[in-house]
Amino acid sequence: MTLKTEPVTINIGPQHPSTHGVFRMRVTFDGEVVVDVEPVLGYLHRGSEKLAEERTYTQVVTLTDRLDYVASMSNNLAYVLTVEKLAGIKPPDRAMYLRVIAAELMRIASHLVFTGFWLNDLGALATPLMYCFREREKILDLFEMLCGARITLSYMRPGGVFQDAPEDFWPALHRFLEEMPNYIDEYEGLITGNEIVLVRAKNVGILSAEKAVNSSISGPILRASGVEWDLRKADPYEIYDRVKFNIPFGGVGDNFDRYFVRVQEMRESLKIIEQCVEQVEPGPVRSEVPFLVRPPKGEAYGRVEAPKGELGFYLVSDGGIAPYRCKIRSPSFINLTILRDILVGWKLADMIVTFGTIDINMGEVDR
Amino acid sequence: MYGLGILQGLTVTFKNLMRKPFTIQYPEERIPQHPRFRGEEFTWYEERCTGCASCAKYCPLGIIKIVTHPGKTNMQEGDYYAIDVFDIDIGRCMFCGLCVEACPYDALFMGSGFEEGQYRRQDLVIPVDRLRKASKRPSTWFRPQLEDKGYNPHTGKELSWRQVGRHQQPSQEDLKEKWAER
Amino acid sequence: MLEGNAIFRNIYCLLAGNEGNAAYCTPLAPGQYGYAGVKFGLLPHGWEWVAYFVAGFIIVFMVVNAIMLSTALYTWFERRAIGRFQARIGPNRWGPFGLLQPIADLLKMLLKEDTVPKDADRWVFNIAPIVMFVPMLLIFAVIPFGKSSYIANLNIGILFIISVTTVSALAIFMAGWASANKYAMFGAVRGVAQLVSYEVPMVLSIVGVILLSGSLSTISIVESQRLPFLLLQPLGFLIFLLAASAEMNRTPFDLIEADSEIVAGYHIEYSGMKWGVLQAAEFAAPLATGAIMATLFLQGWRGTFLPSHLWFLLKVFSIVFLLLWIRATLPRFRVDQIMGFAWKGLFPLALINLFVTAIEVLIWPLPNTGQLWLMVGINWIVAVVSIVAFANILGQRSFRRLRPRTSPLAGVTSEVG
Ligand code: SF4
Ligand code: SF4
Numbered sequence: 001m002t003l004k005t006e007p008v009t010i011n012i013g014p015q016h017p018s019t020h021g022v023f024r025m026r027v028t029f030d031g032e033v034v035v036d037v038e039p040v041l042g043y044l045h046r047g048s049e050k051l052a053e054e055r056t057y058t059q060v061v062t063l064t065d066r067l068d069y070v071a072s073m074s075n076n077l078a079y080v081l082t083v084e085k086l087a088g089i090k091p092p093d094r095a096m097y098l099r100v101i102a103a104e105l106m107r108i109a110s111h112l113v114f115t116g117f118w119l120n121d122l123g124a125l126a127t128p129l130m131y132c133f134r135e136r137e138k139i140l141d142l143f144e145m146l147c148g149a150r151i152t153l154s155y156m157r158p159g160g161v162f163q164d165a166p167e168d169f170w171p172a173l174h175r176f177l178e179e180m181p182n183y184i185d186e187y188e189g190l191i192t193g194n195e196i197v198l199v200r201a202k203n204v205g206i207l208s209a210e211k212a213v214n215s216s217i218s219g220p221i222l223r224a225s226g227v228e229w230d231l232r233k234a235d236p237y238e239i240y241d242r243v244k245f246n247i248p249f250g251g252v253g254d255n256f257d258r259y260f261v262r263v264q265e266m267r268e269s270l271k272i273i274e275q276c277v278e279q280v281e282p283g284p285v286r287s288e289v290p291f292l293v294r295p296p297k298g299e300a301y302g303r304v305e306a307p308k309g310e311l312g313f314y315l316v317s318d319g320g321i322a323p324y325r326c327k328i329r330s331p332s333f334i335n336l337t338i339l340r341d342i343l344v345g346w347k348l349a350d351m352i353v354t355f356g357t358i359d360i361n362m363g364e365v366d367r
Numbered sequence: 368m369y370g371l372g373i374l375q376g377l378t379v380t381f382k383n384l385m386r387k388p389f390t391i392q393y394p395e396e397r398i399p400q401h402p403r404f405r406g407e408e409f410t411w412y413e414e415r416c417t418g419c420a421s422c423a424k425y426c427p428l429g430i431i432k433i434v435t436h437p438g439k440t441n442m443q444e445g446d447y448y449a450i451d452v453f454d455i456d457i458g459r460c461m462f463c464g465l466c467v468e469a470c471p472y473d474a475l476f477m478g479s480g481f482e483e484g485q486y487r488r489q490d491l492v493i494p495v496d497r498l499r500k501a502s503k504r505p506s507t508w509f510r511p512q513l514e515d516k517g518y519n520p521h522t523g524k525e526l527s528w529r530q531v532g533r534h535q536q537p538s539q540e541d542l543k544e545k546w547a548e549r
Numbered sequence: 550m551l552e553g554n555a556i557f558r559n560i561y562c563l564l565a566g567n568e569g570n571a572a573y574c575t576p577l578a579p580g581q582y583g584y585a586g587v588k589f590g591l592l593p594h595g596w597e598w599v600a601y602f603v604a605g606f607i608i609v610f611m612v613v614n615a616i617m618l619s620t621a622l623y624t625w626f627e628r629r630a631i632g633r634f635q636a637r638i639g640p641n642r643w644g645p646f647g648l649l650q651p652i653a654d655l656l657k658m659l660l661k662e663d664t665v666p667k668d669a670d671r672w673v674f675n676i677a678p679i680v681m682f683v684p685m686l687l688i689f690a691v692i693p694f695g696k697s698s699y700i701a702n703l704n705i706g707i708l709f710i711i712s713v714t715t716v717s718a719l720a721i722f723m724a725g726w727a728s729a730n731k732y733a734m735f736g737a738v739r740g741v742a743q744l745v746s747y748e749v750p751m752v753l754s755i756v757g758v759i760l761l762s763g764s765l766s767t768i769s770i771v772e773s774q775r776l777p778f779l780l781l782q783p784l785g786f787l788i789f790l791l792a793a794s795a796e797m798n799r800t801p802f803d804l805i806e807a808d809s810e811i812v813a814g815y816h817i818e819y820s821g822m823k824w825g826v827l828q829a830a831e832f833a834a835p836l837a838t839g840a841i842m843a844t845l846f847l848q849g850w851r852g853t854f855l856p857s858h859l860w861f862l863l864k865v866f867s868i869v870f871l872l873l874w875i876r877a878t879l880p881r882f883r884v885d886q887i888m889g890f891a892w893k894g895l896f897p898l899a900l901i902n903l904f905v906t907a908i909e910v911l912i913w914p915l916p917n918t919g920q921l922w923l924m925v926g927i928n929w930i931v932a933v934v935s936i937v938a939f940a941n942i943l944g945q946r947s948f949r950r951l952r953p954r955t956s957p958l959a960g961v962t963s964e965v966g
Pocket of ligand 2: 421471
């Protein structure tokens with residue numbers, strides 16, 4: 001005998017502990033099983049793209065901080081790269097190294113936030129979250145040394161960075177590089193081998209490589225599905241062609257792979273920073289660029305491998321001091337397109353966990 | 368397998384139980400901020416400010432309000448625009464520091480505090496009188512001349528307007544020579 | 550029922566120590582606490598029932614308040630300990646080391662607005678917290694806290710505990726159903742399924758203890774433990790620990806209130822003191838579990854050197870700390886896994902444990918010390934072997950590390966780059 005069941009529709013979000021901001025999903029459940037998911041966006045829309053049209057090229061840097069606010073450095077980097085491409089500015093070497101160091105630190109910080117919150121989604125009472133935030137604090141301290149702020153960094157400027165790193169930054173960075181691998185080992189001890197995590201995450205929320213490529217997914221999610229695609233290698237910008245690192249990628253494309261790829265990326269980022277610290281040489285950090293950049297008429301698309309995927313800025317210049325059009329290709333938003341494919345058919349608990357592995361940031365989704 | 372991973376996790380948490388907590392007791396203990404910290408309230412040297420309003424123009428939010436009137440004497444005789452109003456609306460400020468970056472005369476500096484909570488919004492606007500009277504502990508953000516001196520706004524003493532410029536103040540003879548030529 | 554209790558005896562005899570009660574009110578054997586023989590009680594003959602009532606009331610009053618107080622203290626301890634596990638400090642503002650924090654919490658909850666949802670079933674909604682809390686208190690009625698101090702010497706003590714704890718499933722369903730909230734409904738449905746499933750292995754794991762001690766009364770179980778039953782029943786201990794943490798829905802089995810999934814589950818709509826009572830019940834649960842486990846597996850109050858009450862407290866504390874530690878570390882299971890774990894994992898293990906223990910008891914009905922140690926050895930081997938076997942049958946294959954390998958879409962990448 002089969003029991004007649006009735007679907008239940010629940011709004012998960014915009015106020016929900018695990019929707020990572022003000023994301024809302026209208027989910028239909030059959031018992032515990034997800035039948036349908038409908039994402040509802042726009043609660044955090046601030047019109048960044050429109051605002052950018054009324055600001056000078058330098059002022060827009062402050063807007064990019066607020067896109068993906070757990071990875072502001074990467075946003076800064078993507079934006080200034082595009083402006084430099086547009087205006088034909090070549091930043092000095094030291095500036096590029098500093099930017100890469102900052103962006104990789106930011107990647108570690110962002111992945112730490114992911115790891116912590118993902119474990120929170122799994123139900124681990126905030127313990128890994130606390131550990132991850134402890135290390136993230138150290139990175140934020142480094143950023144405070146570097147640019148005087150912890151979240152809204154605005155460190156980079158078209159043509160370089162605004163100021164050289166202070167003296168005490170380098171010893172602090174060294175200390176961080178020494179400590180961090182042990183901490184990553186600790187997280188792995190807590191999470192990677194844990195049987196409960198394994199049964200919860202293995203073979204759950206599988207995203208096939210074909211589907212990922214067809215949906216224009218980028219970043220760790222794509223790599224977890226087994227596609228070796230990393231802009232740092234595929235389209236090297238800054239000085240990524242001068243450092244050696246591996247691209248970790250998974251095979252199955254399940255939740256565990258998506259977590260594990262990120263943990264491995266943290267290790268690779270540490271390697272990149274170490275090499276940068278060895279290679280960086282004294283020199284100017286900002287090329288002679290006027291405060292009011294006036295790029296020639298034209299358009300440019302610049303992209304970086306942000307912690308969440310390919311972050312692109314498309315700028316159109318009409319020769320004025322402000323962009324004529326600024327379009328942001330935010331990885332979180334595009335990665336959300338697979339939501340229904342990987343959530344439907346799984347249980348409520350899996351839905352939360354799988355959604356957590358997409359690692360969206362509402363500042364970036366709604367812009 | 369066999370719960371060994373769980374046991375490993377338990378040892379990790381136990382190790383952390385033995386560690387010192389990393390949080391601090393905020394009002395009593397404080398994390399020392401770096402000298403570059405961009406914070407409230409701004410340090411402004413009226414003596415240095417020419418009223419050029421570059422800062423106001425560069426603020427992405429346009430929250431600096433400047434009203435000036437020309438001084439009574441000629442500029443060549445050393446007078447400048449007198450500042451009537453120099454209000455910064457901290458309630459909307461995002462502490463990006465672009466205003467400081469834009470100031471060509473080293474008159475405006477970021478502050479180094481962060482405890483400026485107020486009960487009313489209008490109290491968040493820093494009027495010019497408060498800027499004049501505020502203790503002058505400029506942040507070293509975008510001011511390499513301060514950083515080179517190793518100045519720390521949290522421990523160092525107040526700096527007068529003569530000490531914060533990026534150029535040496537010319538001596539009296541130099542000045543005379545310069546102006547005499549004209 | 551109450552007769553063995555020393556305090557009860559003292560009060561009762563003080564009030565009604567007359568000729569009719571002479572046998573009861575004579576001094577006990579040396580070394581035991583007891584009444585030192587007063588010929589005349591305060592009350593006249595024929596009023597013994599008042600004495601009985603007063604003495605009983607005083608005892609219950611003491612115990613209930615002690616439990617409430619220790620629950621309050623335990624909330625402080627749990628928050629501090631979890632804080633330290635998470636490398637932070639925990640509440641430390643109010644009172645020395647934050648010890649007065651429970652009082653502050655209580656005040657806060659009393660002052661908060663007490664909301665009832667519009668569509669809620671008011672009666673059921675209001676009663677549910679009480680139904681949740683009372684069983685927690687009732688459990689302590691049959692727990693021996695120390696040498697001859699307990700409320701009731703019930704000859705079916707364990708059955709009483711089991712039946713009383715089952716009520717909490719009802720309370721959870723009442724709370725979840727009456728809230729008229731879909732999240733609460735999810736929590737309630739999950740709750741009933743989970744609690745009912747975990748009753749089975751829990752009861753089966755206790756049967757081993759009952760077989761060994763030959764009694765259902767908690768007091769005689771404590772007295773019959775020459776070796777702590779933890780040694781004799783390792784499998785039973787483990788099953789009971791897991792099943793009990795599922796029963797009181799703590800991580801890794803906290804599906805019922807899974808805050809990252811269904812926000813707070815069945816108590817999502819509660820506020821103010823009603824929520825406080827629900828939370829108090831939740832915080833009393835580890836204490837109750839600790840007390841039960843100390844009684845069943847750790848020789849209860851028995852121990853050398855220290856006073857018996859202190860031994861009991863120490864044992865409860867160690868169990869509670871273990872539960873805390875697990876709570877601070879582990880993520881939670883999924884709903885189907887949790888049911889699978891109960892029925893496919895714990896249930897057969899409990900049966901194995903019961904089977905082996907039954908055979909042992911059949912062979913050695915009255916074991917001497919050497920035979921007891923032999924049983925310890927056998928049981929540990931059985932425990933390890935059966936756990937490994939079940940892990941192999943049910944478990945996840947060992948995970949593979951990520952290694953760079955040729956990607957199926959390697960061609961795609963090189964083209965674009
Ligand atoms: S710090 Fe930024 S927002 Fe604040 S006044 Fe200066 S330019 Fe404007
Ligand atoms: S503070 Fe600086 S930029 Fe602003 S008006 Fe004065 S001199 Fe000009």
